[in-house]
Amino acid sequence: MTETQEKILDTAERLIGEQGYAATSLRQIIAEAGVNLAAVHYHFGSKEDLLDAAVVRKAGPVNEARIAALDRVEQEAGEGQLDIDDVLDCFFRPMADVTRRNQKFVRLMGRIYSEGLMPQIVQKHFQPTMGRFLAAFRRALPELPEEELLWRVHFMVGAMAHTMCGPSSLPGLMDAPVDIPRRIERLQAFLSGGFRAPIAAAGEKK
Amino acid sequence: MTETQEKILDTAERLIGEQGYAATSLRQIIAEAGVNLAAVHYHFGSKEDLLDAAVVRKAGPVNEARIAALDRVEQEAGEGQLDIDDVLDCFFRPMADVTRRNQKFVRLMGRIYSEGLMPQIVQKHFQPTMGRFLAAFRRALPELPEEELLWRVHFMVGAMAHTMCGPSSLPGLMDAPVDIPRRIERLQAFLSGGFRAPIAAAGEKK
C-alpha cells in the first residue's frame, strides 16, 4: 500500500463520511489529499471502487471481531439455545469499540447503508457475516418463522444505518453530543424488544 | 397545475422511485415525459425542488390522514394514557392504505429517507406531523425519559425508511412478493416491542 493510496483512502473515508458519497467529488478528495486525479483511477479504477476499498480496509476487522465474539458465545452455549441479547451484543459491540478510536469510519459505514448506494458493496463485504448472524438469530428465536426473522433483521439494519450516519433530524437530538457507543446501547435495547415482540396477525384490523 | 407540470411530476415520481434520485437524470425524465429540459427548471427551479414538489403532492394527504387518525384516538382516550399500538397504527395505517392504491409513491418516500438526500425535504414536510406524534408517544410511554423517546422514534424512522424502499438485500427476501401492507404490519409489531423495551443501562458491560 503506497503512501498515495493511503492518503486517498484516508481523505475519501473522511469526506464521504462527512458529506455523503454523492456530495463528495473526486476532485475535492484529490485536492485535500494532494494527489492527482488520475492516480485515483489508476489505483482504484472508479469512484465506486474507491469507496469499496475504503470500506474493505476498515470493515474487515469489525466483521472479524463480530465473528470471533459469536464463536465464543456459541461455544459457551453448546447445544443449548442462544440469548438474543448476546447475539445482538456480538454484532454491535465491535462496532461500538471501533467507534471509540475512529469516529470517521462509523460515519462512512452509515453512509454506505443509508445512501442506498451500491447494495453490491454491502452485499460483498457484509453478507458472509450476516449469514453467520442469521443462523445465530434463528437459534436464539427458534419459534419465529423464517420470513419474520429475515424481516426483523432487515428492520435492524435499517435502524442501525439511520442511527450511524450523523445526528438525528429530530429537533431534540440535533445538538446532542455525539456519543456513538451510548447510541448503540440504546439501539441494542430497542432491537432486543423488537426481536422478542409477538408476531403481527396477518390482515389485522383494529 | 398545467399538463406539463403533471407529466413531469408523474414521471419523476415513477423513475426516482424505481431507480433512486442520483441515478435518475433530468434528461431521462424529460425524455419519458415528452417535455423540454428547460421546462423543468422553469416550473420547479432545480432537480431537488422537483423532488420536493413530487413529495409534497402525495405526502400531504398521508400526513393529514395520520393527524386525523391521531385526533380520533386522542379524543377517545380523553385524559387517560394512550396505547402505543394505537399510536403506531395512526402513523402506519395511512401509509399502508395509500400503498394499496399507489405503489410508486411509497417507493419514492423510501428513497427520500434512505438516499440520505435532503434532510430538508423530510424536515419541511414531515416535521409538523412528527411533532404531533412525538407528543402522542410521550403520552403512551410516560415513564420513558425524553432523550430515550427521541432516539426510539429515530430508530423507528430508520427501520421504516429501509423497509419502504425496495426489496431487502437479505437473500431470503429478495424474491419475496412485494406486499407492502404486510411488510408494514410486521414492522409495526417489531417497533411495538422496541418501544416497550426496558432502557439500556449506561455503560453496561456484559
Place this chain on the structure above:
DNA sequence: GTCTATACTGAGATAGAC
C-alpha cells in the same frame, strides 16, 4: 509501475430568442 496532463462525455443549470 507510478503518476501527470489533458481531453471526452454527460450531468444540472441558465440566458436569451421566440
Place this chain on the structure above:
DNA sequence: GTCTATCTCAGTATAGAC
C-alpha cells in the same frame, strides 16, 4: 410560457513523462 444554445463541473479515459 417555451425552447435552443451554452456554461460549468462531474466522472472517466488515455497518452506519455518519470
